[in-house]
Amino acid sequence: MADKRMTPEEVVxxxxxxxxxxxxxxxxRRKPMALVRAILRSDLKDLTIVSYGGxxxxxxxxxxxxxxxxxxxxxxxxIPLEPNFRHVRENGLVEAVEYDEGMFxxxxxxxxxxxxxxxxxxxxxxxxxxVSPHLKTVASPYADGEELVAMPALNLDVALVHxxxxxEKGNAALTGPDQFMDDLFCLAAEKAYVSAERVVSSEDLLxxxxxFHTLVLHRYMTAGVVETxxxxxxxxxxxxxxxxxxxxxxYVTAAGDPEAWTAFEDRFLKVADEAAYQAEVAKFREESAK
Amino acid sequence: xxxxxxxxxxxxxxDICVVAxxxxxxxxxxxxxxxxxxxxxxxxxxxxxxxxxxxVLSNGESLFFEGTHRLGARxxxxxxxxxxxxxxxxxxxxxxxxxxxxxxxxxxxxxxxxISAIGDWAKPKRQVLGSRGGPGxxxxxxxxxWIPKHSARVLTAAVDMVSCIGxxxxxxxxxxxxxxxxxxxxxxxxxxxxxxxxxxxxxxRIASVHPGATVDEIVANTGFELIVPADVPETRLPSDEELRxxxxxxxxxxxxxxxxxx
Numbered sequence: 001m002a003d004k005r006m007t008p009e010e011v012v013x014x015x016x017x018x019x020x021x022x023x024x025x026x027x028x029r030r031k032p033m034a035l036v037r038a039i040l041r042s043d044l045k046d047l048t049i050v051s052y053g054g055x056x057x058x059x060x061x062x063x064x065x066x067x068x069x070x071x072x073x074x075x076x077x078x079i080p081l082e083p084n085f086r087h088v089r090e091n092g093l094v095e096a097v098e099y100d101e102g103m104f105x106x107x108x109x110x111x112x113x114x115x116x117x118x119x120x121x122x123x124x125x126x127x128x129x130x131v132s133p134h135l136k137t138v139a140s141p142y143a144d145g146e147e148l149v150a151m152p153a154l155n156l157d158v159a160l161v162h163x164x165x166x167x168e169k170g171n172a173a174l175t176g177p178d179q180f181m182d183d184l185f186c187l188a189a190e191k192a193y194v195s196a197e198r199v200v201s202s203e204d205l206l207x208x209x210x211x212f213h214t215l216v217l218h219r220y221m222t223a224g225v226v227e228t229x230x231x232x233x234x235x236x237x238x239x240x241x242x243x244x245x246x247x248x249x250x251y252v253t254a255a256g257d258p259e260a261w262t263a264f265e266d267r268f269l270k271v272a273d274e275a276a277y278q279a280e281v282a283k284f285r286e287e288s289a290k
Numbered sequence: 291x292x293x294x295x296x297x298x299x300x301x302x303x304x305d306i307c308v309v310a311x312x313x314x315x316x317x318x319x320x321x322x323x324x325x326x327x328x329x330x331x332x333x334x335x336x337x338x339x340x341x342x343x344x345x346v347l348s349n350g351e352s353l354f355f356e357g358t359h360r361l362g363a364r365x366x367x368x369x370x371x372x373x374x375x376x377x378x379x380x381x382x383x384x385x386x387x388x389x390x391x392x393x394x395x396x397x398x399x400x401x402x403x404x405i406s407a408i409g410d411w412a413k414p415k416r417q418v419l420g421s422r423g424g425p426g427x428x429x430x431x432x433x434x435x436w437i438p439k440h441s442a443r444v445l446t447a448a449v450d451m452v453s454c455i456g457x458x459x460x461x462x463x464x465x466x467x468x469x470x471x472x473x474x475x476x477x478x479x480x481x482x483x484x485x486x487x488x489x490x491x492x493x494x495r496i497a498s499v500h501p502g503a504t505v506d507e508i509v510a511n512t513g514f515e516l517i518v519p520a521d522v523p524e525t526r527l528p529s530d531e532e533l534r535x536x537x538x539x540x541x542x543x544x545x546x547x548x549x550x551x552x
Contacts, residue, residue, distance in 0.1 A: 026376060052376075053420075073420035081418060089407070089417040098406065102380045102426035121384065122426030124466050125459035127452040131411050146466050177352040178375040 004170045006224040008038035008274055011193045014224070015044055015158055018067075022108075022154070022189055023051040024161030024182035025235065028076040028243055030174075031056045032162035032195045034231035034274045039065055041270070050154055052104065052180065054235060055251065058084030061094050062255070063269070068095040070154065072104045076248055083255035097132055099123070099151075107154035108181055111188035119148040159189035162232045163217055164240060165208045166196035170222035173209035176238040179216055186221035197240050199227040230278055246288050247281065301527055303478060304329065304550035306500050307438075308536055309528045310476045312337035314434040315389060320344040322388040324379075328549050329476075330391040330436045331361055332540045339535050348374050361541050383423070386469050389432040392424065396449040397435060399493040399514040401456030401472035401484060403428075404449040411451050421453035428454040429463070432471045438549040440477035442513035445494075457484060457491040478550050479503040481525055485517050493517060498525040 012035075015021065021039075025031040036056045039047075046067040051057050053074030060066045062084035074085040088094045099107065102122040110118040119138055129135050129149070138150040161182040163172035172194045174182060186192035194217055200208050209215055231237075234244040234251065254264035271277050311333025315323050323345045325334040331350065338345040339358040348354050353365055354372030374382075382388060394403035395418055405424050409415030427433055433454065437444055452459060460467035475482040480499040484492035495517035499505055505522050528536065536546070 071420055073422045075419055086417040089414055092413040098411075098420055100421055100425035101376075101423040102384065105377065105380050120426075121429050121466055121469075124425075124429050125452070125455040125463040126421070126425035126428075127411070128421060128425050131451070144465075147464075148466060177373075179377075180375070181377060 001169055003168045004219075004222065004225045005168050005199060006193070006226050008034050008195070008226055008228065011035055011160075011224055011226060012038045012042045012044065014191065014193070015039070017044060018046045019157040020048040020050060020155070022156040022159040022185045023049065023056045024159065024180060024185045025054065025056070025232070026052045026178065026180045027073070028054040028078070028235045028248065029178070030162050030176060030180070030232050030237050031235040032160040032231065033233055033235060034195050034228035035160045035193065035226065036060060037269065037274060037277055041273075050156060052101070053082065053085065055082065055248075058082040058255070059269075061085060061088040066094055068097065070097045070099070072099050072101040076252070078243060078245060079248060079252055083252050087255065098128060099132075100126070100128060103128070103149065103151045104154070105181060105184075106151040108184040108188050110151060110153035111155045112184050115153060117150040117152050120151050121148060123149040123151070154188055156185065156189035157191070159185040159192040161185055161192065161194050161217065162228075162237065163194050163196040164214075164237065165205065166194055166199050166217070166225050167202040167205045168199055168225060169202060170194065170219035170225050171202070171205060171215065172196055172217035172222070172225070173205065173214040174216055175209055175211075175214045183216050183221065186217060191223040192221055193224040193226065194222050195226040195228040195231045197229055197231065197237065199225055228274060230281070231274070233278075233281060244281075247284060250284070301533065302547065302550070302552045303500060303502060304546040304552070305528050305533060305536055306525055307476060307478060307550050308333045308336055308546060309532055310481050310498075310500070310525050311391065311436060312340070312342075314391065314474045314476065315342050315345055318342060318345060318389050318432075320346065322346045322348070322382065324348070324388055324390040326391060327393050327436055328361065328545050329438065332536060332546055334391070335359070335540050336532060336535055339539075340532060346372070352376075358535065358539055360539060361543070361545055380423070380426070383427060383430050386431045389434065389473070390427045391434045391436050392427070392454065394435050394437065394444065394454065396444060396446050397437070397475065398446060398449050398456065399516075400458040400491055401475070401494065402449050402452045402459060403435060403454035403456070404451045405453045406451040408450055421451070424453035425455065428470060428472070429460070429467055430469055432473050434473045435475045437475060437477040440479040440508065440511050442511055445511070446513040457486070457493070461491045479508050479511065482516070487517070495519065496522050498523045500525045501527065
């Protein structure tokens with residue numbers, strides 16, 4: 001059986017310009033940030049990013065990696081508005097497709113089921129249908145004749161998700177209070193890559209996961225596994241750690257000022273690798289503690 | 291220090307707003323109450339602690355809890371009785387067993403609300419959250435709104451993006467919108483509901499004015515024409531027991547006063 005362990009750079013090497021990339025997590029929660037940072041360090045461009053958005057969306061868009069954003073919201077949760085998302089939207093720097101959260105879920109399900117669309121009531125009457133003229137409605141073929149939104153499949157080239165613990169074969173556990181849509185992102189994608197706080201032997205996976213209900217990412221869904229301790233930083237990854245609120249605040253402050261943003265990028269994003277990022281975060285924490 | 295007995299002089303506007311929010315959930319029975327924001331959360335918990343005991347409430351994250359708990363209580367402080375991750379929220383809301391209270395950036399006379407972006411959506415003057423679950427919420431189940439600062443910028447003649455559908459849009463949709471209900475809009479000045487005149491799609495009406503505020507104040511701070519009944523009642527005051535619950539149990543730190551300053 002294949003050992004699917006990879007580095008963040010090896011995951012990025014599997015991606016190419018113009019791909020549609022789905023990103024798991026939700027807002028500023030359990031985002032595969034180590035993989036996002038690896039994309040930021042790469043030459044990739046013209047990506048379509050599909051996400052229940054948080055700083056993953058903000059960062060990729062601000063860095064010019066994303067040509068198009070597909071979202072229902074983009075938020076940092078404890079700080080409601082994502083500053084880099086605001087920047088690219090208010091300056092017209094990116095193409096946007098906005099769906100309702102439930103429409104988005106129907107789109108992931110349709111892709112996972114290999115269906116062209118799924119009907120949903122969500123979106124009817126709203127301006128979502130106006131700003132996205134590609135959306136069509138469909139009439140029920142049964143006696144009720146109800147007219148519903150035909151939510152198109154959100155087919156993904158690649159999905160990136162972050163787990164609490166995984167094995168080297170690509171099985172992984174989501175042990176926190178919400179697993180979001182990560183398994184559907186994996187099923188909706190041609191290839192899915194999972195980063196994890198730690199990679200353990202298959203023999204130890206259930207023990208490490210704590211409960212078999214958490215074992216929701218299975219190896220037939222995943223093409224690669226990356227061990228990235230603190231890899232969801234600065235988003236939360238319970239139970240391992242909460243959101244780094246001080247860092248998130250610093251991120252927001254920097255994003256609001258061009259000079260400060262350049263300094264933030266130089267210090268945290270334009271670094272050699274994930275280890276260099278984590279070293280700078282450790283220094284940031286020491287400075288903040290003073 | 292305030293006590294539960296000196297209420298006649300000490301009731302704040304925030305307390306009145308909490309009770310007005312609680313009243314929105316009256317009669318809902320055994321469904322999910324989904325309040326967004328501080329005053330809505332205290333209000334929904336107050337409703338359950340008093341006249342709407344069957345209401346099902348989450349901690350705002352992924353757990354349903356029983357009992358009466360303060361804002362911000364940690365999972366180990368309450369009896370968790372249900373797991374409600376986001377995916378299940380989206381499934382359950384389509385079943386209709388939910389009443390959400392959202393905070394709009396803009397809302398018009400028909401109750402169309404914007405939580406997405408201000409200005410032209412294609413290149414907004416101010417990007418906010420995105421439409422979130424607004425479209426699905428409003429077409430699937432009862433919705434109410436909470437507006438902490440009643441102004442003509444928020445209560446406006448036309449919203450820039452209809453994230454959450456109002457009565458005119460629901461009428462256009464027809465049969466598929468049969469579960470649509472915008473019940474009430476609670477603001478720091480009063481309570482608004484919706485009335486249909488001669489079968490036309492319903493528009494906003496002043497249901498009550500908070501003690502200390504006036505009908506004129508509401509009208510002057512609303513960017514569209516409201517239905518103003520000949521006699522507008524005052525929003526009811528909290529009972530002694532409600533005040534005790536708000537101050538001692540649900541919000542001892544006075545977070546509600548940050549949304550509605552005294």
